Amino acid sequence: MKDFKTVILSNQEISPGYYRMRILAPGFGALAKPGQFIMFRSQMSPLLRRPFGIFRIGFLPPDCEGQPPKEYLEILYKVVGRGTAIMQELHQGDRVEVLGPLGRGFDPGRPEGEKILVGGGIGLVPLYMLAEELMRSGSVRLLMGGRTRDDILAVTEFERLGVQTYVSTDDGSLGEEGFVTQALIRALEKSPDATVYACGPMPMIEAVYQICSSRGAPLQVSLEALMACGVGACLGCVVKGAGHSDETPRYLCTCKEGPVFRAEQLDWSRLGEENGYCEGCKS
Amino acid sequence: MMESLRPKGPSLAVEIAGIKMKNPVMPASGTFGYGEEYAGYLDLETLGAVVTKGLSLRPKAGNPTPRITETTSGMLNAIGLQNVGIDGFIEYKLPFLREINTPVIVNFFGNTLEEYGEVAQRLSDIPEVAGVELNISCPNVKQGGIVFGTDAACAHEVVAHVRKHLRKPLIVKLTPNVTDITVVARAVEEAGADAISCINTITGMAVDVRTRRPRLANRTGGLSGPAIRPIAVRMVHQVVQAVKVPVIGIGGIVEAADALEFLIVGATAVQVGTANFVNPTAMSTIIAGIEKFLVEEDIDDIRELIGSLEL
Numbered sequence: 001m002k003d004f005k006t007v008i009l010s011n012q013e014i015s016p017g018y019y020r021m022r023i024l025a026p027g028f029g030a031l032a033k034p035g036q037f038i039m040f041r042s043q044m045s046p047l048l049r050r051p052f053g054i055f056r057i058g059f060l061p062p063d064c065e066g067q068p069p070k071e072y073l074e075i076l077y078k079v080v081g082r083g084t085a086i087m088q089e090l091h092q093g094d095r096v097e098v099l100g101p102l103g104r105g106f107d108p109g110r111p112e113g114e115k116i117l118v119g120g121g122i123g124l125v126p127l128y129m130l131a132e133e134l135m136r137s138g139s140v141r142l143l144m145g146g147r148t149r150d151d152i153l154a155v156t157e158f159e160r161l162g163v164q165t166y167v168s169t170d171d172g173s174l175g176e177e178g179f180v181t182q183a184l185i186r187a188l189e190k191s192p193d194a195t196v197y198a199c200g201p202m203p204m205i206e207a208v209y210q211i212c213s214s215r216g217a218p219l220q221v222s223l224e225a226l227m228a229c230g231v232g233a234c235l236g237c238v239v240k241g242a243g244h245s246d247e248t249p250r251y252l253c254t255c256k257e258g259p260v261f262r263a264e265q266l267d268w269s270r271l272g273e274e275n276g277y278c279e280g281c282k283s
Numbered sequence: 284m285m286e287s288l289r290p291k292g293p294s295l296a297v298e299i300a301g302i303k304m305k306n307p308v309m310p311a312s313g314t315f316g317y318g319e320e321y322a323g324y325l326d327l328e329t330l331g332a333v334v335t336k337g338l339s340l341r342p343k344a345g346n347p348t349p350r351i352t353e354t355t356s357g358m359l360n361a362i363g364l365q366n367v368g369i370d371g372f373i374e375y376k377l378p379f380l381r382e383i384n385t386p387v388i389v390n391f392f393g394n395t396l397e398e399y400g401e402v403a404q405r406l407s408d409i410p411e412v413a414g415v416e417l418n419i420s421c422p423n424v425k426q427g428g429i430v431f432g433t434d435a436a437c438a439h440e441v442v443a444h445v446r447k448h449l450r451k452p453l454i455v456k457l458t459p460n461v462t463d464i465t466v467v468a469r470a471v472e473e474a475g476a477d478a479i480s481c482i483n484t485i486t487g488m489a490v491d492v493r494t495r496r497p498r499l500a501n502r503t504g505g506l507s508g509p510a511i512r513p514i515a516v517r518m519v520h521q522v523v524q525a526v527k528v529p530v531i532g533i534g535g536i537v538e539a540a541d542a543l544e545f546l547i548v549g550a551t552a553v554q555v556g557t558a559n560f561v562n563p564t565a566m567s568t569i570i571a572g573i574e575k576f577l578v579e580e581d582i583d584d585i586r587e588l589i590g591s592l593e594l
Binding site for chain 2: 041099
């Protein structure tokens with residue numbers, strides 16, 4: 001984890017309402033694991049930082065010969081509130097503050113069996129680095145869903161990694177019409193020993209959980225929450241863990257014990273009651 | 284020892300209720316976990332003290348979510364005093380704190396007078412605890428939920444009760460949600476407080492206009508951050524004039540100049556809260572900024588600055 005001041009390399013709209021921001025981040029690749037996030041702030045920002053899942057890490061050729069390549073990190077975000085509305089106005093060279101990488105990311109899991117990634121809208125963000133890692137050892141399938149074609153992001157980048165991709169939209173404007181969960185049911189019928197990794201809106205996450213738990217498929221989910229600090233101090237981002245009750249509170253910090261949880265760590269009966277959403281880091 | 288290592292710089296050392304601090308900067312309870320959460324970002328030994336998350340006799344679940352929301356230049360929180368309880372504190376949190384060479388101040392609260400006394404008793408037996416900070420901004424469940432700290436008589440009663448059971452320096456943290464904070468300040472001083480810290484958060488509310496629901500599950504929450512600083516400076520100024528015990532200023536401190544305001548109106552030390560969330564290294568920057576200011580102003584000892592307000 002680092003707390004560093006850096007600059008924006010680019011900030012572009014990639015789909016209506018969705019942006020890709022590239023931030024100079026030397027040495028970040030050696031630190032970041034798939035599923036981790038950063039706390040982001042610019043000089044224009046409101047008070048608190050905002051959490052964003054790390055999409056990918058890459059290198060740019062150096063400005064002049066003999067220098068090392070420039071390492072950067074990318075976040076994808078959806079403009080949903082005041083913080084992200086300010087972010088979309090930022091430009092190359094603007095100064096920003098990054099805290100991270102933070103949190104517990106994905107566990108690659110057992111090596112055997114197919115790996116199924118389920119992404120809903122901007123929830124696809126933390127799955128890219130996971131796909132990079134999982135592709136080294138076996139076959140990976142991405143099931144990507146959104147309301148309309150505008151919510152389907154970066155699928156070709158997954159395809160370039162060799163990931164088999166499948167797209168569905170609620171309105172049928174891209175891929176199959178319907179929910180991404182239909183595809184998950186079919187995929188698990190074909191590969192009953194698959195491991196599932198999911199990130200997206202809470203109704204999707206809950207549906208994925210129902211499907212996986214009834215079929216005994218191991219599931220890891222990446223959650224989102226409003227958070228002030230990102231390091232486990234403010235206790236603003238808690239979710240109820242398995243076995244939670246008022247008498248024996250078992251709260252888990254999304255920032256520190258998550259954002260990725262194994263399904264069995266969570267109290268699913270109460271998860272839907274939580275309605276804390278951060279500003280567009282996932283959905 | 285510290286002074287001899289830095290013979291030329293100004294002295295930032297202060298003392299509160301017998302607790303010797305290298306400098307007047309410490310975290311506000313609840314914004315710094317149990318210290319460990321921030322150890323990777325700043326050297327805890329450079330702080331004046333570490334103030335831990337509010338502790339109760341038994342573990343406390345806290346409130347449902349959403350628990351926080353950002354407002355203009357501040358944030359509202361209704362965490363609900365979630366904490367590990369005193370046994371959990373001793374078992375899981377104290378071992379880390381034991382290793383750092385910085386005074387540890389334990390913030391605590393109770394739901395009843397008896398609970399306050401019991402926690403005070405337990406904390407008295409822990410040698411690593413340099414002092415305690417008493418949160419009296421909690422409802423007394425046995426007396427119709429009246430907040431101890433909003434009534435001078437109740438505040439006096441709980442502080443006197445804690446004083447009886449406590450063998451440590453006692454800092455009492457005041458709520459600003461009162462008509463006249465000086466009345467409560469005088470009451471807790473008379474009841475045996477060795478120092479006063481103020482202010483706690485100001486009760487506020489925010490509404491999501493689309494859903495027409497409160498932004499916090501608890502409906503209301505405590506406002507903190509730069510938005511409250513002028514109110515806090517005013518209240519600290521009033522309290523300093525009303526009591527003889529040292530005062531710790533709290534409220535919206537983000538940079539050195541903010542901390543200096545509190546010191547100049549008479550606070551002996553300051554606590555930094557919400558700024559820790561924004562910048563984990565905020566307190567380091569503030570301490571360096573205070574030192575720079577003293578050098579620029581040709582002040583050898585920070586105590587010359589404290590209470591130097593020109594009227």
